[in-house]
Amino acid sequence: MTTYVGSRVPRVDSVDKVTGHAIYGVDVALPGMLHGAVVRSPYPHARIVAIDTSAAEKAPGVKAVVTGKDFPHLFGAAIKDQPFLAIDRVRYVGDPVVAVAATSEREAQYARDLVRVEYEQLPAITDMRLALADDAPLVHPDMHTYERGGHEIIPHTNCNTLYRYQRGDVEAAFAEADLVVEGEYSAHAVSHVALEVHVAVAQYDQFSGDYTLWVTTDRPFFLRDDLAGGLGVDGSKVRLKVAQVGGSFGAKGVPIAEAIAAVLARNTDGRPVKVELTREECLIASQLRVPAIMKLKTGVNKDGFMIARSADVLWDSGAYTAYTVGVAIRGSQTIVGPYRIPNLRILSRQVYTNKAITGSYRGYGTTQVTWACESQMDEIARELGIDPVEFRLQNGYEEGDSYLNGQIMHGVGLRETIETARDEIGWGSVDRAPAPHLRRGKGIATMIKPTMTPSSSNVVINLGEDARVQVVCAAPEIGSGQDTVLAQMAADAVGVPLDDVSVPATDTALTPYNGPVASSRTTYHMGNAIVSAGNEIKGKILELAGKTFGVDPDYLEMRDGEIFDGEGELLVTLKNLLARYHGEGLSLTAGGRYTSAQSQLLKANPGEEWISSIFWMLCTQAAEIEVDTETGVIRVIKVAASADVGKAINPLTCEQQIEGGVVMGLSNGILEDFKISNGRIENGTLADYKVATIQDMPEIVPILVESVHNEAPFGAKGIGEPAAAATPPAIANALFDAVGIRITDLPITPEKVLAALSEKKEAEPGD
Amino acid sequence: MTIHLESTINGRSVGINVDPTLTLLEVLRENLFLIGTKEGCGVGECGTCVVLLDGTPVTSCLVLAGDADGRDVETVEGLAPDGELNEVQQAFVKSGAFQCGFCTPAMVLSATALLRRNSSPNEEEMKQALGGILCRCGAYPKILEAIIAATGEGA
Ligand code: FES
Ligand code: FES
Numbered sequence A: 001m002t003t004y005v006g007s008r009v010p011r012v013d014s015v016d017k018v019t020g021h022a023i024y025g026v027d028v029a030l031p032g033m034l035h036g037a038v039v040r041s042p043y044p045h046a047r048i049v050a051i052d053t054s055a056a057e058k059a060p061g062v063k064a065v066v067t068g069k070d071f072p073h074l075f076g077a078a079i080k081d082q083p084f085l086a087i088d089r090v091r092y093v094g095d096p097v098v099a100v101a102a103t104s105e106r107e108a109q110y111a112r113d114l115v116r117v118e119y120e121q122l123p124a125i126t127d128m129r130l131a132l133a134d135d136a137p138l139v140h141p142d143m144h145t146y147e148r149g150g151h152e153i154i155p156h157t158n159c160n161t162l163y164r165y166q167r168g169d170v171e172a173a174f175a176e177a178d179l180v181v182e183g184e185y186s187a188h189a190v191s192h193v194a195l196e197v198h199v200a201v202a203q204y205d206q207f208s209g210d211y212t213l214w215v216t217t218d219r220p221f222f223l224r225d226d227l228a229g230g231l232g233v234d235g236s237k238v239r240l241k242v243a244q245v246g247g248s249f250g251a252k253g254v255p256i257a258e259a260i261a262a263v264l265a266r267n268t269d270g271r272p273v274k275v276e277l278t279r280e281e282c283l284i285a286s287q288l289r290v291p292a293i294m295k296l297k298t299g300v301n302k303d304g305f306m307i308a309r310s311a312d313v314l315w316d317s318g319a320y321t322a323y324t325v326g327v328a329i330r331g332s333q334t335i336v337g338p339y340r341i342p343n344l345r346i347l348s349r350q351v352y353t354n355k356a357i358t359g360s361y362r363g364y365g366t367t368q369v370t371w372a373c374e375s376q377m378d379e380i381a382r383e384l385g386i387d388p389v390e391f392r393l394q395n396g397y398e399e400g401d402s403y404l405n406g407q408i409m410h411g412v413g414l415r416e417t418i419e420t421a422r423d424e425i426g427w428g429s430v431d432r433a434p435a436p437h438l439r440r441g442k443g444i445a446t447m448i449k450p451t452m453t454p455s456s457s458n459v460v461i462n463l464g465e466d467a468r469v470q471v472v473c474a475a476p477e478i479g480s481g482q483d484t485v486l487a488q489m490a491a492d493a494v495g496v497p498l499d500d501v502s503v504p505a506t507d508t509a510l511t512p513y514n515g516p517v518a519s520s521r522t523t524y525h526m527g528n529a530i531v532s533a534g535n536e537i538k539g540k541i542l543e544l545a546g547k548t549f550g551v552d553p554d555y556l557e558m559r560d561g562e563i564f565d566g567e568g569e570l571l572v573t574l575k576n577l578l579a580r581y582h583g584e585g586l587s588l589t590a591g592g593r594y595t596s597a598q599s600q601l602l603k604a605n606p607g608e609e610w611i612s613s614i615f616w617m618l619c620t621q622a623a624e625i626e627v628d629t630e631t632g633v634i635r636v637i638k639v640a641a642s643a644d645v646g647k648a649i650n651p652l653t654c655e656q657q658i659e660g661g662v663v664m665g666l667s668n669g670i671l672e673d674f675k676i677s678n679g680r681i682e683n684g685t686l687a688d689y690k691v692a693t694i695q696d697m698p699e700i701v702p703i704l705v706e707s708v709h710n711e712a713p714f715g716a717k718g719i720g721e722p723a724a725a726a727t728p729p730a731i732a733n734a735l736f737d738a739v740g741i742r743i744t745d746l747p748i749t750p751e752k753v754l755a756a757l758s759e760k761k762e763a764e765p766g767d
Numbered sequence B: 001m002t003i004h005l006e007s008t009i010n011g012r013s014v015g016i017n018v019d020p021t022l023t024l025l026e027v028l029r030e031n032l033f034l035i036g037t038k039e040g041c042g043v044g045e046c047g048t049c050v051v052l053l054d055g056t057p058v059t060s061c062l063v064l065a066g067d068a069d070g071r072d073v074e075t076v077e078g079l080a081p082d083g084e085l086n087e088v089q090q091a092f093v094k095s096g097a098f099q100c101g102f103c104t105p106a107m108v109l110s111a112t113a114l115l116r117r118n119s120s121p122n123e124e125e126m127k128q129a130l131g132g133i134l135c136r137c138g139a140y141p142k143i144l145e146a147i148i149a150a151t152g153e154g155a
Helices: A014-018 A054-058 A105-112 A170-176 A220-231 A257-265 A279-285 A324-336 A366-384 A388-395 A414-425 A482-494 A522-549 A574-579 A651-671 A727-739 A750-763 B024-031 B087-095 B104-117 B123-130 B140-150
Strands: A034-040 A046-052 A062-067 A096-102 A116-121 A159-167 A179-187 A199-205 A210-215 A238-242 A273-276 A292-300 A306-318 A343-352 A438-450 A456-463 A469-472 A557-559 A562-564 A570-573 A588-595 A616-628 A634-644 A699-705 B003-009 B012-018 B050-053 B056-059 B072-074
Touching (some): A014 B104, A034 A105, A034 A257, A034 A279, A046 A096, A054 A105, A062 A257, A096 A105, A096 A257, A170 A292, A170 A306, A170 A343, A199 A257, A220 A238, A220 A257, A257 A273, A292 A324, A292 A366, A306 A324, A306 A366, A324 A366, A366 A388, A366 A438, A366 A727, A388 A438, A414 A438, A414 A616, A414 A634, A414 A699, A438 A727, A456 A482, A482 A522, A522 A557, A522 A562, A522 A570, A522 A574, A522 A588, A570 A574, A616 A651, A634 A651, A634 A727, A651 A727, A651 B140, A727 A750, B012 B024, B024 B050, B056 B104, B104 B123, B104 B140, B123 B140
Parallel strands (some): A034 A273, A306 A343, A634 A699, B003 B072
Antiparallel strands (some): A034 A096, A046 A116, A062 A096, A159 A343, A179 A292, A199 A210, A199 A273, A292 A306, A438 A616, A456 A469, A557 A562, A562 A570, A616 A634, B003 B012, B050 B072
């Protein structure tokens, strides 16, 4: 029985956020704080010939000027390929070259403009399709010498990731298939546009050599290690204190402002330095979604069963790999979709280009491959003359099916997500002509995503003598309602009122190790750790109550701060029990740890266990749209978004994630469009790079499917990422339904719609 | 060089000498420590810096501090003066009309200004009033729900 889990309690950060009291990274200010500014490369690819900082150093208020030579270390998640400041060459427009700290932001910017950098331009590679050509200029000629993990690369080329997967005999199955559908799909670079810019404050202690940073991040321990790598120090020398995060969506995991602040702080005699990027810097020189070009070929038999699929995926990491290697590997596996296909072949290659860095973006590759997979699913269904919903149901994973690596899948509510989305949108009925130039249509798309596996979460729960509970863990609130959900689980696990539970801010020197707040993993992993620590604390309290009242603790129960005897009668409140020990003071602490590494659920074909996922995210969306055939403008009318959450710890926060995901998916899919020429982003402003406003919002109906997962805390899985992935293909499929055109390259802009409409008209003049 | 400002800020008269090149946003955040007002772009494109100037929402990053002289400025800090959330704030809490919360001060202020001006706006009017404020978390559906609830229609 739970008191808080499963209920729609208001978020614990409500008052702080509606009153403006929450302290974000941008709000952090320390005594004596300096401000930083960055000189960035104006060229996509160039050799640094000389840097003259003399005028900048003499400028008013300047306390430090730092260049790449001062920190000749490389960092990176899978390939250590990136310095904090360019060392001898710049690799994209916006690559940081020199950092300046001064007593005010204006002085720092003034001095920055006095720095003279002499460049020798180099041939640039700015189109991923050309990056593997024999004569392509190399972005990292020394790639083969970089320290890296176990993945494959193609040395002396731009290919920084090579991954292949094969099962069965794809060619034989294509030959046997009744229908083979082939297509090429592309997903573009989009920006996270977290409304809080990249920001950090850093301070250096000359005596201990320790760096302390006040940051806004979703992955404190990963960020700490990247920072240590770039600074050339041990991880123990870097401490991160995490403020409220004004949105991340995967953006705030690699050192960006943090790197600049830290290198400056090393040179200011202990004065803290704040670095706050401008919005333009965030758009052109922070991190984007990895663009992908996906060739997909699928064979089906006439009964509508998929028998073979081959995929050839090309990813563009931009100038440095950051978190993209995992995207290129895990993402490409997901191009199979949530479907049983016996014969498979995947080739995934990722290339460097002289463009902005890319990386993790809500879905970690899933949004790109879902676009290809779900667009093609629709094409196949239509060619076969099968209803797209039925086609998905017929091929979709069910509980107990085996995944690519033979893992037996558990907690698979796919069918119910498809059926509920279908019913909510009113599948099969469409008002096709509200006006002669307006046409309506409906489309459906689904998705699957694994979570980072294996990974672990640790927590320390403390019950103080005031009966208040602190959930000490490194899981920053990035906006997803995480604090609330963790507090709810802790309140029930310990048996105390939710109001008495707090989740203190993350501090890597105090909070135990946690994997990232990414991959929708926190509720599941940290939840399990909390349940274990919370139960231990509860056990200790019941023991104390038993001893105090001379009863057997096994018959006692604690709920909501009250302890009940075997008859269900109130024995004592927790507060009164603790008051009896007030003189000596009492503080109970328990640690909880969860790692998925040992789980039996991960069993798979020998050697392929790493492909397993401890749980699966599944989300189906059905969209109704209206397209204006004169302007090409799409209006999304309604989206029914059904997600399998395992168990909703808090239906309110689950709905928030789904609604927010749909808004982001819509925005990515039909509005956001970088104009990039020769590697240079030409529209690095929010006036020119359009992001959805409340006026673009369709009616969104979130639907929560609960396919309880046995190893999950209260049955709960994750929900942060899935909702953003299915929206663009659902819209594209609805567009086909409305007017019979198919856009395969994102975004779906009015220009593309008009071009496709006129092409269609020419092809069938009688229509 | 500085100029002298005499404004009413959250109901209190404030006199202050400031650099005339500063924006109202900078003065609020850096001189008066009213950090509830956020900066998302600094160039008038995101709406997170909205404050009420004589009751009307303005993007404070585009207003020079001098232009606030003699006028009435309201920031999010002024909405719950005695620790009592106003109706819009209460509705935001109840509906869960925020996620990261970075746009929330601007959203709450704009919605409050709208409802003062028009106690029963329709949905189009609500969307129009908030159309200039980005919420990347996509809290829009619940923001709309909250404003409807705050009009008393949502009950
Ligand atoms: S900060 Fe003023 S509009 Fe963005
Ligand atoms: S709640 Fe995050 S930007 Fe609106």
